[in-house]
Amino acid sequence: MTTSTTPHSPARISVLASGGGSNLHALIDHFAGAAASVGVITFVASDSESAGALDRARAAGIATGVLDAPLDSDAVLSLLDTAKTDVLVLAGYLKLVPAGVVLAFRGRILNVHPALLPSFGGPGMYGRRIHEAVLAHGVTLTGVTVHFVDEHFDRGPIIAQWPVPVLPGDDVALLAARVLRAEHRLLPLCVAAVASGAIVLGEDGRVHGHLDFPADVAQFFSR
Numbered sequence: 669m670t671t672s673t674t675p676h677s678p679a680r681i682s683v684l685a686s687g688g689g690s691n692l693h694a695l696i697d698h699f700a701g702a703a704a705s706v707g708v709i710t711f712v713a714s715d716s717e718s719a720g721a722l723d724r725a726r727a728a729g730i731a732t733g734v735l736d737a738p739l740d741s742d743a744v745l746s747l748l749d750t751a752k753t754d755v756l757v758l759a760g761y762l763k764l765v766p767a768g769v770v771l772a773f774r775g776r777i778l779n780v781h782p783a784l785l786p787s788f789g790g791p792g793m794y795g796r797r798i799h800e801a802v803l804a805h806g807v808t809l810t811g812v813t814v815h816f817v818d819e820h821f822d823r824g825p826i827i828a829q830w831p832v833p834v835l836p837g838d839d840v841a842l843l844a845a846r847v848l849r850a851e852h853r854l855l856p857l858c859v860a861a862v863a864s865g866a867i868v869l870g871e872d873g874r875v876h877g878h879l880d881f882p883a884d885v886a887q888f889f890s891r
């Protein structure tokens with residue numbers, strides 16, 4: 669991906685988060701380590717000034733901001749432009765991204781959802797509600813979806829998914845924790861693939877390219 673600085677410098681990654689920021693933490697660790705040459709987390713913003721994600725960013729020495737008008741394209745774009753954002757990641761972000769931002773960042777904006785979309789997604793489907801619905805429906809397999817973002821909640825082209833078993837005796841907390849561990853592995857891999865250009869959103873609206881899963885990923889999803 670051509671970055672806002674020189675062609676070969678790491679992509680500047682901005683993250684939007686509404687909550688505690690454990691996915692942000694996984695991104696910070698990943699891009700501070702193995703993927704440092706591909707991307708760097710340079711800005712974190714939230715629609716809530718008390719979001720734990722902002723504390724995690726500050727502790728890591730990353731610039732932060734608060735979105736006072738999260739549904740206003742110009743307001744959001746001005747923050748992202750000031751941060752010279754190349755790739756935008758929604759990591760536990762609960763607001764709908766305004767159309768002007770989606771357009772400006774087409775193919776460079778990703779979201780993580782703790783279910784296998786298109787199931788258990790859409791307006792109002794976030795956090796524990798998703799896992800409650802999964803348990804209520806009695807499905808035996810759930811998982812994680814990372815997708816490009818469009819003008820709708822949880823509807824953009826899918827980049828990658830990974831299955832997580834629903835086990836006998838699971839409650840919302842147990843299931844959410846197992847899915848969250850999978851999010852922490854899959855989201856950084858997908859962001860790195862988009863930042864490096866290994867995965868692109870084509871003019872045809874389809875996802876092109878390949879995502880390399882590390883050998884240990886398979887064993888990760890066991891009990």
Ligand code: GRF
Pocket residue numbers: 685686687688689690691692721759760761780781782794795848851
């Ligand atoms: C995660 O399951 C995320 O997918 C969802 O909220 C949960 C908490 O995310 N939107 P985080 O710890 O704030 O990253």
